[in-house]
Amino acid sequence: MRVKSPTTFMGKIYLALAQGYLLSLRYVDGFSSFTGLQGLMASSRTSLKIFLVVAFIALTALGLWMLDGVFAADGFGGAATEVNIFMPFLGLSLMLLAVVVAWAVWPLMRTAGEHLQSGSEGAERGFPPPADFSTGEMPDFSHVELPVSEYTLETYKAAVDHAPTAIMITNNRGRIEYVNAAFLRTSGYSRSEILGRSPAMFSAGHTRSEVYADLWQTILSGNVWRGEVCNRRKSGEEYWENMAISPLRDRFGRVAHFVAVREDITERKGREEDLRQLAQRDALTGIANRRYLIERAEQERRRAERFGQPLAVLMVDIDHFKAINDEHGHALGDQAIRMVAQTCAASVREIDIVGRYGGEEFVIVLPGTLPEGARELADRLRQRIAEIEIAGADGTAVAVTVSIGFAAFEPGDQLEQLLAAADAALYRAKSLGRNCVVAVTDCLRLMPPGDVQ
Ligand SMILES: Nc1nc2c(ncn2[C@@H]2O[C@H](COP(=O)(O)OP(=O)(O)OP(=O)(O)O)[C@@H](O)[C@H]2O)c(=O)[nH]1
Incomplete structure (x- = not known):
């Protein structure tokens, strides 16, 4: 015009x-x-x-x-x-x-x-x-563009509002003043349910208090905090976030706000957990593999040594397993191994460690357990396994029994010695006719046979 x-x-x-x-x-x-x-x-x-x-x-x-x-x-x-x-x-x-x-x-x-x-x-x-x-x-x-500063502000605001990453701004009293659209999508809350509240409302409660202490110390001293925390959506579902929180200073240089940029890393965490499980678990049975078993057993041995706590180790071996394999096939043999592993895992406490030590051999580490307690558990386990019946190809039931040797930790024992002692007791149990429990104290204690690896 x-x-x-x-x-x-x-x-x-x-x-x-x-x-x-x-x-x-x-x-x-x-x-x-x-x-x-x-x-x-x-x-x-x-x-x-x-x-x-x-x-x-x-x-x-x-x-x-x-x-x-x-x-x-x-x-x-x-x-x-x-x-x-x-x-x-x-x-x-x-x-x-x-x-x-x-x-x-x-x-x-x-x-x-x-x-x-x-x-x-x-x-x-x-x-x-x-x-x-x-x-x-x-x-x-009459038709003119906005002054540059206003244009810039509007552009910045739109960029933050529609950024694909969740963004939250809190004031220096820890109250939420702003969240962007991605934040609402991730958390599942509406804006009115969030504004004015503390970010603690998202915590799933698993993050250690030291993590939050470190977070506050870092940002209050004017630095950027980065870390991973487990949060909870409105639906109750837990999710992992990678967070970076930076302090924002006002014109007088005071920390007036904090801006948190949060990225949902639940999927990545899941993949990491899968990989960790793969590295630690035995593929056939799902219990700890030999490497992880020895790692955990060594941790418990050190703890027992340091705090003077009792520790017992059971070595469990399926009897005449070669005959089971030969008569009924490897698939049934595998099934027997799985069932024994499951029975072992189901018979112990959460803090105990059950691992596959060899082909048809298992080790159970019992922290804080005296020899009497270990014997009691070994007897109960032997009985439970003896009750297992696996249907053979011709329909007949295949019985499975185990022999168990056990040893208690003595101050100064290395892991190799402890395992060798349990193995010696197992050897004795086999020689006594199998399907029985023997403590190393029942037989001559052997010197370490060398490398456990
Ligand atoms: N099916 C199956 N067999 C396995 C596996 N690992 C080892 N074995 C077999 O287990 C058998 C172990 O046999 P032996 O060490 O002679 O022991 P055993 O026959 O159980 O005899 P005792 O222990 O003296 O009662 C071998 O035939 C191995 O091939 C496995 O993962 N699956």
């Missing part, structure tokens, strides 16, 4: 002046951004404006007061020298006025300047077409 100017001639003059002026503004703009002045102006724009206005008023008043004094003393037309001395104050004040006025209309001038210089490119960006000097038509400035 174009607006007819009131007088074509005056319109032409105005536009010519405006173009020249805008061109000079663009050079000033380029210079200020080059020298870094723009950043300074943006950061303290308001206070600088106030300062300029106050300076303008003060200088004008000073200039007028001095002139008034000179004129009062010498009269009009006299004391030309003194008047010249004080004239620069008036000049300065007028220059300041020009700066303040230019600054106030700066965004509009910039927009108009771009419009005047950009032509078709400007039209694509929504500017009105350039002035037509041949007709003297005035461009329509």
